[in-house]
Amino acid sequence: MVEVHLWSGLRSLAGGCEVVSVEARDTGEMLRALVRAHPELQAPIDAGVSVAIDGRVIASGLTEPIPEGAEVYLMQRLRGG
Template structure:
């Protein structure tokens, strides 16, 4: 199980839930499980505005990045710059 912390607009879309424990071996499994647990997050997940931080390292599009057991995972809104 990994501990997942939601922040910003992601937390708002999840109805204010800030932390969850999810069984997932990679980022794709994590996002799929999260969508099942919190269906209101589907639009946020589909628009690709989420970055995933695993134990302090941010991953943006590496959906098959392994998540080690007992990892600390943060889902954060992506920031656009220009």
């Protein structure tokens, strides 16, 4: 079980939840499980989100393993320059 902490802008799309628990072994499974649990998250996930595992923003795509007990955050992708 992975506890995913949602960035404030995503919480309203998950019924106001700050943390959502899903079954997942890697980042791709986690995102798919989040959408199954909260379909409203599909649009921002499709638009691009950032996943941080234990304080490290994952840039390697959807296959990054999530270690048991990891601290996981889902954030809207930051834009700007």
